[in-house]
Amino acid sequence: MTTRLALILAAAALVPTAAHAGELSGTVRDASARPVAGAQVVIPGLGLATTTAEDGTYRFDDVVEGEHRVGVELGEGNRQFASASVPAEGEATRNFFLYSARSVAVAETGMNPVEAMLLETLAARAWDEAREVAANEETGEAVSWRWRDLDG
Known part of the structure; x- marks a missing residue:
């Protein structure tokens, strides 16, 4: 009887179980x-694989539980990857903020790509302000200094 029980347990261990799946x-x-x-x-x-909607959202259903490498492909071999931990049940969120080519190039020199992206955005805003001051100088209009938030 002990041998029979051992064989049944061994056979049960070989039968695959259903993997838990969540959403991403x-x-x-x-x-x-x-x-x-x-x-x-x-x-x-x-x-x-899936494609983002007009509002930039994406969704995967029934993703096997665990840590996964997720990537965004934009064509011409441009890819950006991140990891996502998908739970056995429920939903995980992995948002992507794509770096510009300039930010990636700066990051290759050792700077954090997020810092490079912020630096690039702030530099562009500073040039816009400088162009406005130069235009006002030519027209003789008073310069009005104001803080602009990142939304413009």
Whole structure:
């Protein structure tokens, strides 16, 4: 009887069990925080792919529980990857903020890509302010200094 029980338990261990699955969703935004429509989001290890909607959102249902590498592909071989931990039940969120090519180039020199992206945005705003001051100088209009938030 003990041998029979051992054989039954061994056979039961060989039968695959149903894997737990959760959902993974998020939003893809460009370096200016605008939603990116039509970007392909992939989970290469699972062979899954989807495309972002007009508002930059994406969603995967029934993703096997665990840590996964998730990527955004924008064409011409441009990809950005991050990891996502998907629960056995429920939903995980992985948002993407895509770096500009300039931010990536700066990051290759050792600077954090997020800092590079912020530096690029602030530099662009400073040039806009300088152009406005120069235009006012030519027309003789008074310069009005004001703080502009990142939304413009």
